[in-house]
Amino acid sequence: MIVGENDVGNLMQVFLGGMIGSVLRYAIQLYTGSSAMLWIVNIIGSFILGSLNGYFEKKESKFKLFFTTGMLGAFTTFSSFTQQWFRELQEHFLSGIIYAVCMTFLCFTAAFMGYLWNRGNRKWNG
């Protein structure tokens, strides 16, 4: 793979966005505890990512990677989710399954609504 000047800039954007997203996630964790934090960051983060991806389809931005891949990618998390999910499954198998299905469904719905509301008039195909 050829590394160009642009690639370094892109990587820098993602790095800086990732720093901010992670710090914000931890700030919420300190306030709410790690279990509630997962619902908050993942649902809100999915909604904002869906919204921004819709918005950036209408309007190009040089800083798209900073916000999307960097900040929101790092603000939301999957690894802590599987850790929490494992605990839920150990406590009660069925409610553990429901936990993961609910998290996925709510985040998907949030991303979907954000995307539809912000992407303008292009017809939804699905």
Added chain:
Amino acid sequence: MEWMMIAVGGGMGAALRYIAQQVMIHLGKASHWATAFVNLAGSFLIGAASAKGIESGSLHFLFVIGMLGAFTTFSTFAFDIVKLIDKKQWWIAFFYITLNLVGGISAFWLGWIL
């Protein structure tokens, strides 16, 4: 000091995820397979970290909360599903969700017992 470690770890985790996506695109594959890869790899590593009892201290902030937290992502996972359904790729969407969830919890468990 913990904030600094989370920020540096988070920046690195996000950058590594971006590199994984670029590699996947370079290989001619859709970038959502990179999302599945980072989520499975990150789940495996956090499982290993849990088993080792890394629950506090600088390694916890740098590696677990910062790096693994930012390397893996739920928002991109959720938005990948939106895109797949928009393209009416229902079966791929279904497979993709199953891969992330079943694969993620299996990877965690594997990291935890190894």
